[in-house]
Amino acid sequence: MFDSNALFSKAFAGLKGNIIRELYQYTSQPGFISFAGGNPSPETFPNEELAEIASKVLKENSIACLQYGVSNGILSLREYIAGQMTEEGVPAKAENVVITSGSQQSMDLLSKAMLNPGDRVLVESPTYVAALKIFGIYGARVEAVASDDEGIIPEALQEKLETGPAKLIYLIPNFQNPTGITLPWERRKRIMEIVKKHNVLVIEDDPYGKLRYSGDPVPHMKTLDEAGQVAYFGSFSKIIAPGLRMAYVVCQEAVARKLVLGKQNNDMHTPNLTQLIVNEYCRRGRLQAHIEECCLVYKKKRDTMLSLLDTHFPKEMRWTRPDGGLFLWSKLPEGYSSMKLLEYAIPAKVAYVPGDSFFADGSGVNTMRLNFSNASKADMEKGIALLGEQIGQYLKDGK
Amino acid sequence: MFDSNALFSKAFAGLKGNIIRELYQYTSQPGFISFAGGNPSPETFPNEELAEIASKVLKENSIACLQYGVSNGILSLREYIAGQMTEEGVPAKAENVVITSGSQQSMDLLSKAMLNPGDRVLVESPTYVAALKIFGIYGARVEAVASDDEGIIPEALQEKLETGPAKLIYLIPNFQNPTGITLPWERRKRIMEIVKKHNVLVIEDDPYGKLRYSGDPVPHMKTLDEAGQVAYFGSFSKIIAPGLRMAYVVCQEAVARKLVLGKQNNDMHTPNLTQLIVNEYCRRGRLQAHIEECCLVYKKKRDTMLSLLDTHFPKEMRWTRPDGGLFLWSKLPEGYSSMKLLEYAIPAKVAYVPGDSFFADGSGVNTMRLNFSNASKADMEKGIALLGEQIGQYLKDGK
Numbered sequence: 001m002f003d004s005n006a007l008f009s010k011a012f013a014g015l016k017g018n019i020i021r022e023l024y025q026y027t028s029q030p031g032f033i034s035f036a037g038g039n040p041s042p043e044t045f046p047n048e049e050l051a052e053i054a055s056k057v058l059k060e061n062s063i064a065c066l067q068y069g070v071s072n073g074i075l076s077l078r079e080y081i082a083g084q085m086t087e088e089g090v091p092a093k094a095e096n097v098v099i100t101s102g103s104q105q106s107m108d109l110l111s112k113a114m115l116n117p118g119d120r121v122l123v124e125s126p127t128y129v130a131a132l133k134i135f136g137i138y139g140a141r142v143e144a145v146a147s148d149d150e151g152i153i154p155e156a157l158q159e160k161l162e163t164g165p166a167k168l169i170y171l172i173p174n175f176q177n178p179t180g181i182t183l184p185w186e187r188r189k190r191i192m193e194i195v196k197k198h199n200v201l202v203i204e205d206d207p208y209g210k211l212r213y214s215g216d217p218v219p220h221m222k223t224l225d226e227a228g229q230v231a232y233f234g235s236f237s238k239i240i241a242p243g244l245r246m247a248y249v250v251c252q253e254a255v256a257r258k259l260v261l262g263k264q265n266n267d268m269h270t271p272n273l274t275q276l277i278v279n280e281y282c283r284r285g286r287l288q289a290h291i292e293e294c295c296l297v298y299k300k301k302r303d304t305m306l307s308l309l310d311t312h313f314p315k316e317m318r319w320t321r322p323d324g325g326l327f328l329w330s331k332l333p334e335g336y337s338s339m340k341l342l343e344y345a346i347p348a349k350v351a352y353v354p355g356d357s358f359f360a361d362g363s364g365v366n367t368m369r370l371n372f373s374n375a376s377k378a379d380m381e382k383g384i385a386l387l388g389e390q391i392g393q394y395l396k397d398g399k
Numbered sequence: 400m401f402d403s404n405a406l407f408s409k410a411f412a413g414l415k416g417n418i419i420r421e422l423y424q425y426t427s428q429p430g431f432i433s434f435a436g437g438n439p440s441p442e443t444f445p446n447e448e449l450a451e452i453a454s455k456v457l458k459e460n461s462i463a464c465l466q467y468g469v470s471n472g473i474l475s476l477r478e479y480i481a482g483q484m485t486e487e488g489v490p491a492k493a494e495n496v497v498i499t500s501g502s503q504q505s506m507d508l509l510s511k512a513m514l515n516p517g518d519r520v521l522v523e524s525p526t527y528v529a530a531l532k533i534f535g536i537y538g539a540r541v542e543a544v545a546s547d548d549e550g551i552i553p554e555a556l557q558e559k560l561e562t563g564p565a566k567l568i569y570l571i572p573n574f575q576n577p578t579g580i581t582l583p584w585e586r587r588k589r590i591m592e593i594v595k596k597h598n599v600l601v602i603e604d605d606p607y608g609k610l611r612y613s614g615d616p617v618p619h620m621k622t623l624d625e626a627g628q629v630a631y632f633g634s635f636s637k638i639i640a641p642g643l644r645m646a647y648v649v650c651q652e653a654v655a656r657k658l659v660l661g662k663q664n665n666d667m668h669t670p671n672l673t674q675l676i677v678n679e680y681c682r683r684g685r686l687q688a689h690i691e692e693c694c695l696v697y698k699k700k701r702d703t704m705l706s707l708l709d710t711h712f713p714k715e716m717r718w719t720r721p722d723g724g725l726f727l728w729s730k731l732p733e734g735y736s737s738m739k740l741l742e743y744a745i746p747a748k749v750a751y752v753p754g755d756s757f758f759a760d761g762s763g764v765n766t767m768r769l770n771f772s773n774a775s776k777a778d779m780e781k782g783i784a785l786l787g788e789q790i791g792q793y794l795k796d797g798k
Contacts, residue, residue, distance in 0.1 A: 051458045
């Protein structure tokens with residue numbers, strides 16, 4: 001009689017894992033070289049200091065660590081984040097900050113608080129694959145806005161907004177995932193002028209912004225936000241460690257209160273221990289120096305990968321040269337498929353993410369995302385040579 | 400132009416905080432004595448050992464702690480939980496276990512995977528207030544099933560199931576929240592016979608089951624589950640510490656796979672650090688002895704509260720005498736309101752949870768939940784005397 005398949009919700013009945021998580025079955029095998037994940041380099045993890053801090057907070061502040069906590073997050077950390085944002089040109093108070101268990105959860109909570117089935121969400125093209133999944137779970141109609149090699153095109157966004165109401169605009173202005181592109185200041189200003197005329201919330205997702213290796217920083221879009229129209233997503237995943245699942249939203253109080261209700265009814269609160277560890281690390285003033293160390297490591301890795309691509313990738317290939325972040329974006333010639341290329345790459349024990357899953361409209365069949373932050377220099381050398389070889393073979397075999 | 404209030408989803412537009420979290424604004428004030436929360440006693444927290452373990456796993460196993468992890472949870476902990484369940488008469492493998500960030504999240508993930516708006520969910524009456532909130536967010540029609548002083552009435556459940564399809568049945572068989580009642584074995588058997596004839600999933604939520612201070616343990620309902628129809632929710636919140644946000648679901652693989660997709664698109668995974676801490680604590684064989692220590696502490700607290708109620712509560716009051724867990728359930732005479740009584744209790748700096756919010760149908764106006772696990776002996780003595788006094792005053796003033 002019992003048949004769970006007949007019981008799943010519409011959103012979950014046909015839901016599949018996202019491509020990055022699905023590739024994990026291969027990439028977790030020993031000897032596999034993966035450029036697929038968004039993993040920071042383990043050599044950057046400040047594990048000795050985190051160990052000392054974890055022990056200290058558990059000993060000295062055990063009730064705060066171990067008892068139930070508040071759903072919006074511990075006050076000291078929210079104050080720290082508000083202070084940082086204020087320094088970065090976004091005046092904020094603790095009431096504007098909600099601590100979450102990773103930006104994935106920031107996205108889930110905001111989507112849940114805002115989206116009814118059928119609501120429109122506008123996104124860059126391509127955009128972060130998991131965001132597309134989450135918007136889809138809440139039944140949103142996701143529409144891709146035309147983008148070029150400077151990112152989303154403001155006029156294309158304006159046209160979309162003029163055709164009818166949208167609830168959310170989802171943007172990753174710095175070192176975008178998957179393309180690595182940074183949206184120029186002029187476009188940020190233009191977009192903020194355009195959205196002012198529409199009742200729509202802008203998500204400024206910024207997990208990589210502090211990881212800049214060349215060029216000048218561009219101020220947050222939220223520095224131009226007078227109406228409280230931008231929800232800024234920050235994260236400690238790429239600048240301390242992703243396994244801690246620590247992130248935050250900075251937004252209008254009315255929106256923050258809804259996110260907190262979402263937390264109450266989701267996981268109640270982010271673990272106090274991970275919050276107190278990150279808080280202590282930040283309060284000691286360790287974060288800025290650590291980010292600088294990370295940038296040194298990643299700059300080298302980016303430069304290594306770019307030079308390896310120059311050497312090993314067939315001349316028909318194209319790729320971006322990002323100023324920061326973790327990813328670059330590459331294209332096979334038109335008509336070739338990066339999904340088909342996996343049939344060459346996987347047996348050679350090398351992986352990347354096929355790009356089509358980053359497109360709301362299923363285009364981008366010839367694109368791929370390459371991560372340069374995780375692999376060691378030796379693995380990168382071996383892996384890019386292998387991948388270049390397999391691409392050469394695929395191009396020779398034909399579409 | 401921007402007006403976030405016009406943008407919130409149907410589920411969130413009118414959403415309010417749950418009563419326990421709302422009371423926190425008072426109960427967190429110094430000098431306030433609260434019997435409202437579900438807080439375990441801080442004196443039971445094994446913080447010294449957790450500090451040593453946290454430091455050890457961060458030092459010795461830093462990548463596993465700090466890098467991205469798998470969405471279903473670390474294998475060693477899933478294997479440990481599967482082993483425990485097998486010993487308790489529920490044959491399980493690691494594939495049947497999903498690690499979550501607290502049972503609140505188990506509930507959210509399962510609801511999200513199963514519920515379309517309008518789906519029926521059957522619950523005990525009264526039941527856990529946050530479960531009602533979560534089912535409501537997913538648009539479920541929640542129906543209260545008649546319950547008596549032994550818990551939910553099997554025949555009443557059968558009648559409800561025969562009137563039409565339901566997706567979920569939500570039960571807390573051990574030391575129920577809020578009543579403290581334990582569902583007898585005969586009723587568990589009868590319910591499992593009844594549900595076999597219907598395509599419905601049973602949630603067996605068991606956060607308190609190991610906290611038994613008198614009487615004999617009753618086997619899990621899931622020991623009778625041949626069809627994979629029961630999703631068992633376990634939690635470390637009440638037997639290690641709630642601030643770690645560590646819990647799990649044991650269920651059919653098909654259901655587990657959907658929950659894992661939910662995790663992927665929610666918080667990606669529970670923090671590896673908290674998982675590894677709990678895993679190490681359990682693998683050292685420390686949990687069983689610790690549970691025994693907790694039971695000694697809580698037995699004393701329960702007995703103290705029962706004896707204080709005998710002394711201080713007006714003779715018109717009734718209350719349960721639970722064999723375990725954290726709560727007992729008390730009733731004012733018919734016609735009186737425990738919400739109104741808060742107007743006496745709050746100024747006297749003592750709190751409990753008014754019972755009506757635990758009822759899907761808004762009944763139970765004269766009921767209240769009292770927590771006996773958190774307050775110190777001195778606070779309990781003072782608080783129950785104060786509360787008894789205020790009840791006396793309210794009864795004298797009249798409805």
